[in-house]
Amino acid sequence: MPANNSHRLIRTVLVGLGSVNRNLLDILASKKERLLNEYGLEFRVVCIADSSGVAMDSLGYDPATLRQEKAAGKRVSDMRGYNRSLRVTDVIEDQACDLVMEASPVNLEHGDPGLAITRAALSNGISVVLANKAPLVLAFHELHQLARDNDCKLGFSATVCGGLPVVNIGRRDLVAADIELLRGIFNSTCNFILDEMATGRSYEDALLEAQRRGIAEADPALDVEGWDTANKLSIIANSILGMSVTLEDIKVSGITALTQDFVMAEKEQGRRVKLVATAHEGKLSVGPVSLPDSDFLANCDGWEMGVEIHSDIYGKMYHKLWEREPIPTAASMLRDAVNILADKR
Ligand SMILES: NC(=O)c1ccc[n+]([C@@H]2O[C@H](COP(=O)([O-])OP(=O)(O)OC[C@H]3O[C@@H](n4cnc5c(N)ncnc54)[C@H](OP(=O)(O)O)[C@@H]3O)[C@@H](O)[C@H]2O)c1
Numbered sequence: 001m002p003a004n005n006s007h008r009l010i011r012t013v014l015v016g017l018g019s020v021n022r023n024l025l026d027i028l029a030s031k032k033e034r035l036l037n038e039y040g041l042e043f044r045v046v047c048i049a050d051s052s053g054v055a056m057d058s059l060g061y062d063p064a065t066l067r068q069e070k071a072a073g074k075r076v077s078d079m080r081g082y083n084r085s086l087r088v089t090d091v092i093e094d095q096a097c098d099l100v101m102e103a104s105p106v107n108l109e110h111g112d113p114g115l116a117i118t119r120a121a122l123s124n125g126i127s128v129v130l131a132n133k134a135p136l137v138l139a140f141h142e143l144h145q146l147a148r149d150n151d152c153k154l155g156f157s158a159t160v161c162g163g164l165p166v167v168n169i170g171r172r173d174l175v176a177a178d179i180e181l182l183r184g185i186f187n188s189t190c191n192f193i194l195d196e197m198a199t200g201r202s203y204e205d206a207l208l209e210a211q212r213r214g215i216a217e218a219d220p221a222l223d224v225e226g227w228d229t230a231n232k233l234s235i236i237a238n239s240i241l242g243m244s245v246t247l248e249d250i251k252v253s254g255i256t257a258l259t260q261d262f263v264m265a266e267k268e269q270g271r272r273v274k275l276v277a278t279a280h281e282g283k284l285s286v287g288p289v290s291l292p293d294s295d296f297l298a299n300c301d302g303w304e305m306g307v308e309i310h311s312d313i314y315g316k317m318y319h320k321l322w323e324r325e326p327i328p329t330a331a332s333m334l335r336d337a338v339n340i341l342a343d344k345r
Helices: 019-030 032-039 063-071 088-093 114-123 134-149 166-173 188-198 203-212 227-240 260-268 327-343
Strands: 008-015 041-050 053-061 099-102 127-130 179-185 250-252 271-280 283-292 304-311 315-322
Touching: 008 019, 008 088, 008 327, 019 032, 019 041, 019 063, 019 327, 032 041, 032 327, 041 063, 041 088, 041 327, 053 063, 053 088, 088 114, 099 114, 099 327, 114 127, 114 134, 127 134, 127 327, 134 227, 166 227, 166 304, 166 315, 179 188, 188 203, 188 260, 188 271, 188 304, 227 250, 227 271, 227 283, 260 271
Parallel strands: 008 041, 008 099, 099 127, 250 283
Antiparallel strands: 041 053, 179 271, 179 304, 271 283, 304 315
16 A cells, blocks of 8 residues: 555544453554554554543553453543543543443443434544444434434444454445345354354353453343344344344343254254344344254354345345454454545545
């Protein structure tokens, strides 16, 4: 890529400093020169938030140091710039930032803190990149309207299958397509557990490994009961299938009722049990399906996620991704940020 001679300082807020945003900090540190040279962007992390509170330093936090400190168990309330009464929304309302990158836990009841922060940022003309699905699941169309009204952007490619650009393919590359069928494996925690169960490993043991690798949700019930997959399907339906849906429009079942004997017996018969999301003829569902070994989704193994899209003018597409730790998810947040900032140049 040719050198970029512009230099834009992007005062960035990180909400959540867990698996995803810690990987984002790593990427911001390791790709700093590249982002400056190729895109003319300097991301300065000026505000950070975790469950202990919010800290602000307009001179910025060094990403590598912050990552190390957080990984070593330090909390935001122990860090420079912490202010007990400060809220992320104060930083937004003071126009003390240019971008919010939101990766706090999913809360499907009220959506917060992600939903309130996203509303505040977009209302103030500040673009947001989400890894957290809850704001979109609860208020997809409202948030997009806010972004349009206030001339800013909402990036969310990381919310669906981490690094797999399902949303981008659907929105950018399937121009004028009618999508006739979309089915996919969108939750690598379930996919890993089911594959391991097929080889005789226990459900509990496999779930523990997914948690240790930072792939499982903070509340793993969201994964194994199918809700994480349903969240992603609702985002896909609203963003690329031209639908207007909520979770109530999706028939959902998870993997908790499956026994190891059943999963192993299916494998012996040449079938693979997978948690599959399907959109077909206006109906949306999530549930376990026994697929023949020859099926594309049956061959999305372990840490892979995949999507199959049949449309009227682009044929049948098959995409998959291997993601064992959420580095590609963090990279997708960066991708969204760079694309948003390039558009708003
Ligand atoms: N992990 C993945 O593979 C993946 C992939 C795609 C999308 N996502 C989504 O990305 C988001 C983050 O995932 P993660 O794996 O990084 O989760 P995580 O490891 O559990 O980290 C969550 C972070 O949010 C912080 N937090 C909790 N309550 C908060 C509050 N009220 N205000 C500000 N911060 C708060 C936590 O603080 P403490 O550090 O103090 O606990 C923690 O730093 C989730 O919404 C998830 O669904 C994750």
